[in-house]
Amino acid sequence: MPGDDSHPAPGGTPDGGVPVSRRGFLAQGAAATAGLAALAAAMSPLRHLKDGDLPSAEEFLQKHYHEMTPADKERALNRIREQVRRRHGVTPTVSDPPPMDGVEFVYGLNISRCIGCRKCVHACVAENNLSRAPEIQYIRVLEMEKGSIDVESANHHYDSDQVPRPDKWYMPVQCHQCADPPCVKVCPVGATWQEPDGITVIDYDWCIGCRYCEAACPYWARRFNFAEPTIPPGQLNPHIAYLSNRPRQKGVMEKCTFCLHRTRVGRLPACVEVCPTGSRKFGNVLDPNSEVHFILKHKRVFVLKADVGTLPRFFYYFDERGSRYHEPIAPGPESGPLPEGA
Amino acid sequence: MRRYLTFLGDCFRLSLVGDWRYHAWMTALTGVALGGLYAYCHQLVHGLVTTGMTDQVSWGMYIANFTYLVGLAAAAAMLVIPVYVYRNLHLHDVVIFGELLAVSVILMCLLFVTVDLGRPDRFHHLLLRFNFPMSMLTWDVIALNGYLLLNLHICGYLIYCAYCGRKPTRAFYIPFVFVAIAWAVSIHTVTAFLYVGLGGRPFWNSAIIAPRFLASAFAAGPAFIILTLQVVRHFTRHKVSNNALFTLRRIVQVALLINVFLLLCEVFTEFYADTRHVASAQYLFLGLHGHHALVPWIWTAVAMNLVATTLFMLPASRALNTLNVACVLTIVAIWIEKGMGLIIPAFVPSPLGEIVEYQPTLHETLICLGIWAFGLLVYTILVRVSVPVLAGDVTYARRRSTHPRADAAGPAAHGAAALNNAPTP
Numbered sequence: 001m002p003g004d005d006s007h008p009a010p011g012g013t014p015d016g017g018v019p020v021s022r023r024g025f026l027a028q029g030a031a032a033t034a035g036l037a038a039l040a041a042a043m044s045p046l047r048h049l050k051d052g053d054l055p056s057a058e059e060f061l062q063k064h065y066h067e068m069t070p071a072d073k074e075r076a077l078n079r080i081r082e083q084v085r086r087r088h089g090v091t092p093t094v095s096d097p098p099p100m101d102g103v104e105f106v107y108g109l110n111i112s113r114c115i116g117c118r119k120c121v122h123a124c125v126a127e128n129n130l131s132r133a134p135e136i137q138y139i140r141v142l143e144m145e146k147g148s149i150d151v152e153s154a155n156h157h158y159d160s161d162q163v164p165r166p167d168k169w170y171m172p173v174q175c176h177q178c179a180d181p182p183c184v185k186v187c188p189v190g191a192t193w194q195e196p197d198g199i200t201v202i203d204y205d206w207c208i209g210c211r212y213c214e215a216a217c218p219y220w221a222r223r224f225n226f227a228e229p230t231i232p233p234g235q236l237n238p239h240i241a242y243l244s245n246r247p248r249q250k251g252v253m254e255k256c257t258f259c260l261h262r263t264r265v266g267r268l269p270a271c272v273e274v275c276p277t278g279s280r281k282f283g284n285v286l287d288p289n290s291e292v293h294f295i296l297k298h299k300r301v302f303v304l305k306a307d308v309g310t311l312p313r314f315f316y317y318f319d320e321r322g323s324r325y326h327e328p329i330a331p332g333p334e335s336g337p338l339p340e341g342a
Numbered sequence: 343m344r345r346y347l348t349f350l351g352d353c354f355r356l357s358l359v360g361d362w363r364y365h366a367w368m369t370a371l372t373g374v375a376l377g378g379l380y381a382y383c384h385q386l387v388h389g390l391v392t393t394g395m396t397d398q399v400s401w402g403m404y405i406a407n408f409t410y411l412v413g414l415a416a417a418a419a420m421l422v423i424p425v426y427v428y429r430n431l432h433l434h435d436v437v438i439f440g441e442l443l444a445v446s447v448i449l450m451c452l453l454f455v456t457v458d459l460g461r462p463d464r465f466h467h468l469l470l471r472f473n474f475p476m477s478m479l480t481w482d483v484i485a486l487n488g489y490l491l492l493n494l495h496i497c498g499y500l501i502y503c504a505y506c507g508r509k510p511t512r513a514f515y516i517p518f519v520f521v522a523i524a525w526a527v528s529i530h531t532v533t534a535f536l537y538v539g540l541g542g543r544p545f546w547n548s549a550i551i552a553p554r555f556l557a558s559a560f561a562a563g564p565a566f567i568i569l570t571l572q573v574v575r576h577f578t579r580h581k582v583s584n585n586a587l588f589t590l591r592r593i594v595q596v597a598l599l600i601n602v603f604l605l606l607c608e609v610f611t612e613f614y615a616d617t618r619h620v621a622s623a624q625y626l627f628l629g630l631h632g633h634h635a636l637v638p639w640i641w642t643a644v645a646m647n648l649v650a651t652t653l654f655m656l657p658a659s660r661a662l663n664t665l666n667v668a669c670v671l672t673i674v675a676i677w678i679e680k681g682m683g684l685i686i687p688a689f690v691p692s693p694l695g696e697i698v699e700y701q702p703t704l705h706e707t708l709i710c711l712g713i714w715a716f717g718l719l720v721y722t723i724l725v726r727v728s729v730p731v732l733a734g735d736v737t738y739a740r741r742r743s744t745h746p747r748a749d750a751a752g753p754a755a756h757g758a759a760a761l762n763n764a765p766t767p
Contacts, residue, residue, distance in 0.1 A: 035372070038376050042377070045384045046383050064467075064471050154694070186478065189468055208462075209460020209464075215540060217693065218542025219694070220693040225460070226395070251460030
């Protein structure tokens with residue numbers, strides 16, 4: 001008990017002149033030492049920190065994406081290239097493709113055709129270097145009850161080898177790239193924003209990991225890296241971009257970016273390319289000749305949860321004819337011709 | 343300046359001096375706090391995977407405790423209003439304990455938010471790019487830190503004046519007292535808006551959250567203060583009249599009644615209409631599709647709330663033992679209701695209808711306990727230091743007279759002198 005020995009006897013007059021006794025001094029020293037030892041023990045787990053866990057001076061001082069000069073950006077891309085080479089043993093091409101003028105991307109998903117095979121889910125994982133363990137996936141395919149659009153009755157964990165199952169329909173959900181995104185609004189540090197082509201992106205080097213955006217998203221489109229993301233050797237996609245599929249770090253948010261490293265240079269998102277049923281359509285809605293423009297103009301289109309008012313750029317639609325529900329691929333003799341307009 | 347440094351030095355010395363119970367209490371708290379630090383260092387190394395949180399339930403115990411503690415910080419306002427607005431003299435001498443509590447509780451709040459961050463190393467990004475006024479989280483940062491500074495100033499100024507042996511100048515603290523009253527309401531409102539503003543979470547997206555928040559805060563805060571004042575009265579010679587406690591009892595009475603009424607309003611709206619909106623409330627109160635982790639908790643809270651309200655309304659709670667039981671029930675009930683009961687159900691079911699339950703891990707629990715211990719440690723020190731200083735036992739003048747060579751003499755002796763005057767169990 002520090003100071004105890006210099007106590008005057010209870011009831012006695014305070015006497016400031018008593019020097020600290022040797023015993024008191026030793027007791028104080030022992031208490032201080034024990035305290036420091038306990039503190040050191042409490043902080044001992046920090047010895048497991050690896051090199052990459054702590055930000056380098058360069059990372060620590062890196063500016064927000066919007067404030068980087070071209071030279072800053074070049075340095076950041078070089079740093080990322082170097083880190084990926086060290087950690088994954090491949091030298092990636094790191095780019096930062098800008099949004100194209102006169103382009104606003106939208107996505108159409110044909111629920112008459114989707115069979116719930118989840119090929120999109122896995123193509124997305126491979127393309128975007130998503131963590132395999134812990135498992136992160138941007139696309140969630142819901143197996144819906146026939147006659148209902150209530151997500152609460154959906155099955156998230158159906159067996160995709162058994163699809164399509166009778167009396168079920170399939171509704172894949174991913175980031176809807178809303179025009180009025182609540183996730184962007186709530187971010188306290190401005191680490192996420194909407195690009196001119198409609199894609200909401202995250203600066204993974206700026207995110208502080210508060211997960212407010214994850215709470216704000218009505219489509220459950222955002223994912224958090226609860227642990228260090230892992231990608232097995234040889235499975236890294238080496239074509240990476242700053243705002244999309246570069247390997248993420250522990251403790252930051254991530255989300256679908258419409259594969260902007262592909263789509264901004266004229267390719268299709270991985271999920272569109274892989275879809276075996278042609279249910280997925282993607283393009284520039286401002287181009288009157290685009291497929292998505294046609295779909296929005298002529299098909300029966302709806303958005304999920306229109307009541308939350310976030311104005312999604314992800315549309316579901318269904319065919320009046322040619323749906324897997326209306327026209328069997330090989331109609332039996334007993335099924336008569338469908339009446340016009342079915 | 344020199345005087346101020348001496349003041350800080352004396353405060354530091356005072357905080358180290360006490361009888362064996364004080365040392366045992368402080369050692370225990372330090373131990374628990376270090377346990378929390380240990381668990382937090384683990385979390386830093388491995389990430390938030392050490393917690394029970396998932397992408398489905400992305401906020402857990404940290405944010406739940408944070409929410410509750412913001413409410414507790416209201417205690418100060420509930421002492422200040424009677425004293426400065428209604429000139430209630432019973433509470434005059436104890437108002438500072440409310441303000442000191444606010445200081446320690448806000449520190450705990452800030453810690454709870456910090457341990458919830460995935461990248462605490464990027465904390466400075468908040469200063470470099472502050473998404474104000476769009477993000478409600480930035481409002482909360484301002485509200486909480488502002489409240490901390492206001493209370494630090496008010497208590498610090500009053501205690502320092504007592505140390506210097508001069509009468510506080512009203513102009514230097516009365517305006518801040520009134521600002522702090524409004525500010526106390528703002529910290530709740532802003533924290534409630536943090537949740538209320540999310541259109542994708544029907545459980546939170548309800549105008550009643552902020553008023554309920556205030557009502558429960560104004561019940562739990564003063565209930566906590568009632569207990570604290572009795573501890574202060576027991577261990578120091580600071581006088582706390584029973585009238586002060588009974589004034590607070592009246593505040594808790596009213597707040598609890600309003601709180602129960604608002605709860606009733608909310609439950610009716612959810613369950614009578616029985617829209618899709620009800621899923622989270624159903625998960626909380628009845629369980630949903632065979633998942634009912636929170637059901638026992640919330641009914642415990644409801645029962646405790648009702649019993650506490652009844653006790654507070656009965657004349658029996660003028661007896662201190664009954665009053666204390668009612669206070670403990672209130673504090674625990676509101677901790678459940680405003681903590682886990684408010685945060686977790688909003689995530690169940692997820693926006694895509696998935697039901698993933700949340701179960702806090704040992705690490706997470708240790709960190710929470712550690713922060714609570716740290717907060718109590720800070721509060722104990724603050725009270726320990728302020729009681730003798732406010733009583734005029736430790737002053738600059740006295741120090742100068744007993745120690746002409748101020749720093750050369752044994753430092754602890756002086757604090758010990760103050761202490762020997764202090765305890766009166």
